[in-house]
Amino acid sequence: xxxxxxxxxxxxxxxxxxxxxxxxxxxxxxxxxxxxxxxxxxxxxxxxxxxxxxxxxxxxxxxxxxxxxxxxxxxxxxxxxxxxxxxxxxxxxxxxxxxxxxxxxxxxxxxxxxxxxxxxxxxxxxxxxxxxxxxxxxxxxxxxxxxxxxxxxxxxxxxxxxxxxxxxxx
Numbered sequence: 001x002x003x004x005x006x007x008x009x010x011x012x013x014x015x016x017x018x019x020x021x022x023x024x025x026x027x028x029x030x031x032x033x034x035x036x037x038x039x040x041x042x043x044x045x046x047x048x049x050x051x052x053x054x055x056x057x058x059x060x061x062x063x064x065x066x067x068x069x070x071x072x073x074x075x076x077x078x079x080x081x082x083x084x085x086x087x088x089x090x091x092x093x094x095x096x097x098x099x100x101x102x103x104x105x106x107x108x109x110x111x112x113x114x115x116x117x118x119x120x121x122x123x124x125x126x127x128x129x130x131x132x133x134x135x136x137x138x139x140x141x142x143x144x145x146x147x148x149x150x151x152x153x154x155x156x157x158x159x160x161x162x163x164x165x166x167x168x169x170x
Contacts, residue, residue: 007051009038010062014069016157019134022051023059028082031131032061034153044131044152046084065134073101073168081132091115092126099140101165106144120144128152134161 007030011020018036022045023029030049031041038054045051060079067075083093092114099105105113111123127138128150139158143149151158 005051006053006055008057008059009041009054010056010058011036011038012062012065014065016160019065021059021061021065022054023061024051024082026080027060028080029061029132029135030082031133032065032135033133034157041131044129046131048084049082061135068134069164071168073165076135076137079135081135083131083136085129088114088116088119088122089126089129092123093130093136096127096130096136096138096140099137101137101140102169104140104142104162106142106146107149108144110141124149137161140165 005025007022007024009020009022011018017034019032019034020036020038020041021029021032022038022041030051031044033041035041042050042054064075064079083090095110095114107120107124111117111120114123116122127141130136130138133153139151139161148155148158
């Protein structure tokens with residue numbers, strides 16, 4: 001798909017607030033997050049993938065979000081995403097999808113898992129530039145001391161997601 005292809009957007013209500021998704025026609029999520037602003041999500045999409053038009057419509061990714069919030073915290077795992085970046089970022093985003101719910105990693109562990117154990121700040125930037133939040137679960141990475149750290153959609157949302165995933169394991 002090229003940037004000339006239109007995309008779909010969908011906003012749903014969650015316990016953590018409005019959650020919006022922008023996805024390509026093939027269903028791959030380009031961006032998502034806890035906002036009702038499609039413009040805010042568009043700004044997070046890499047220029048090479050940014051659609052020229054967005055129309056409202058339902059997509060299967062929204063069903064996965066509903067299932068996630070209904071207690072199936074693995075429902076997001078099979079949702080296709082589309083991201084564009086250098087080798088390190090692409091490797092990092094793939095690694096984020098391998099972090100199991102309820103088993104967060106530290107930024108140091110995450111950096112080591114993507115082959116650059118001393119590049120902790122660079123690993124953190126992989127999380128910060130992750131456009132399809134939730135589907136690529138950057139919220140599962142914590143500071144080395146176990147504290148939450150930042151999150152593009154707010155620390156309260158990150159804490160809620162981590163608590164939800166921990167509870168699902170019990």
